[in-house]
Amino acid sequence: MRVDHIRLVVQAFCFVFLMYGGLVALSIGNALPTMACIYVEDRAGSCFLYPFQRFLSMPWGALFGSALTGFLVYLGTFFLWAFVLGKLFCGWICPLGFLQDLLTRLREKAGIRGARFRWATRDRFQWVKYALLVLLIVLPMGIGNSLAGLPRFTGDLAVPFCQICPGKPLLPVFHGDTSHFIIDFSSITKVILTTLSMVIAGLFLVGSFVKRRFICAFCPMAALLSLFDRIACTDLHKKGDACTRCGNCFRACPMEIREIADIRDKKHMVTQDCMLCLRCIEVCPEDKALSATFLGFPVFSASADGFLKRQAVIGRQGVAPEGDELAREGNSQ
Template sequence: MLINKIRLLVQAFSFLILTYGGRIGINLGYALPCFACPYVAGCGGYCFLMFLQRVGIFGIAAYDRIFTYIGLQNLLWFLIFAVSAIILSKFWCGWICPFGSLLDALSGLRKKMGIREIEFSWTVRTMIKPIKYIFLAVILVVPLLIAFLGLSSDFYILFCKICPARPIMPIFAGDIRRFGLEYSNWSTLIISIVSVSFAAITIVGSFFKDRFFCMVCPMLPLIHLFNKLSPVRFVKWADGCSGCGNCQRVCPMDIREVHLEKKNGMVMTEDCILCTQCMQACPENNVLKLQFFNKNIFISSRDYFIKKFKKAVGRKNE
């Protein structure tokens, strides 16, 4: 079975569990390293970013302006996030994240319709990627501003309020209310306008560009903090690389470091989502490897490349 089919099955299973699992008693907690939105009624667990904003960095609670007793429960959720990020690394992004799976579905629809993907210049890509650090700063700094500088509570869990998953994912639970505007005051109105606009841009952008939102996702740098501790390894044998550039061309995250790397060793960058597209497109044996506890999960091979290429050509000629 092609690894793409395995990944699709994992994505479908994860989407169902994380979106509807709560309806059958599944509760995976508040520390998932993926965009499982708590605004979805009956979800099976949700994103660590909301918990991080509620508790605040160093255990500061934005809503009461005091240092809170972190306690065993809060510490436990921090540890669960860290351990989860260490064990599965970017598999959370490319295989488990329900919002990421939705973005892949939109891209798949575009491909079925025969519409070509929009390509950004490297200048534009370079300009876009730092946005995730701006979002991360919002997540970490706004709770401090609320706690100590009296910032309005309207900005509580600000990132969640503007996150495109907030209005989009509840649709799968039959809830479209998040696409409405909030008129309580000027700040809530502006936040809701930003939220709806960002969601609309994400939907359209994700149809025309693979993993459009993932380029600015603040979860990527958080997970990457634990990369050196993870048993997941994405390794390149640079000596066997022919320099064809296939890995760069097929990457949904527009990563070129894998292609440019001239030394043997780890090549999993901060933006990598471990989708394995580059490994599948590599025509050389053993050049790219995905490993777990030093055991090979997938290895690039000429036979696999030819098999996949023949299937692609066959579909094109049908």
């Protein structure tokens, strides 16, 4: 079975579990490194970012006093999740990632060719996810405390990222809740944030249909998880001397990571945008040039035999998914 088919099954299971697990009293906590939205009722787990912003909005005396133990346990839980699974959360577990992949499949079924960013364009917008990460830290801190002698920020800025995250209006819809598709006119700050929320939700739907994993390029959770790229138990290894730079891996990559094809002298290939979807391994025609590892042990490796078998299947079917089609084009050049 193709790895993207396996991934789709795992994604669907995780989506159902996270969205509806609470209906049968299942819960895996509120420190998940993935966009399992806090605004979804009956969820089985929720995103790390909402409580994180709530903690940061406390006055220093409370955060480092009565709330310190809870805050440290909460951070430790997140660090453990991120250390063990790393970017697998992005590629295999995230509900918003799953919705984007479904939109991509819908576009492919409709026979519409997707868009790709130019390399320079992708590099130009790398800073956005980190800017959002800084803002979701700084803005809540300024609510309960005076930063650099400035007046405290309005409480309307509590959990600022969650107020504009596309998950807030979109994910509750799967429980029949459309109440977050609103513009809140109760204050200027609320008007701005809820308007941004509607705009970003629209960009999510349109952008994800046109381009694979469009919104992931701007996700602050991806920026946060990138801090664990070199230490996480899950990794992507490259054997440089086996690589022929055919470019299949880059063309199949949903995040258009050119380093996976260009760099031959680097062993650890999980970059800030990588979501460990393993498509690069699946389309690689060179034995063990790319391998997914856990605790240093390979669990899935590229193979010439596997590549040729997949190409034979595609040839019989006559139609290939976008990633495989691009890989075939590159291999024939």
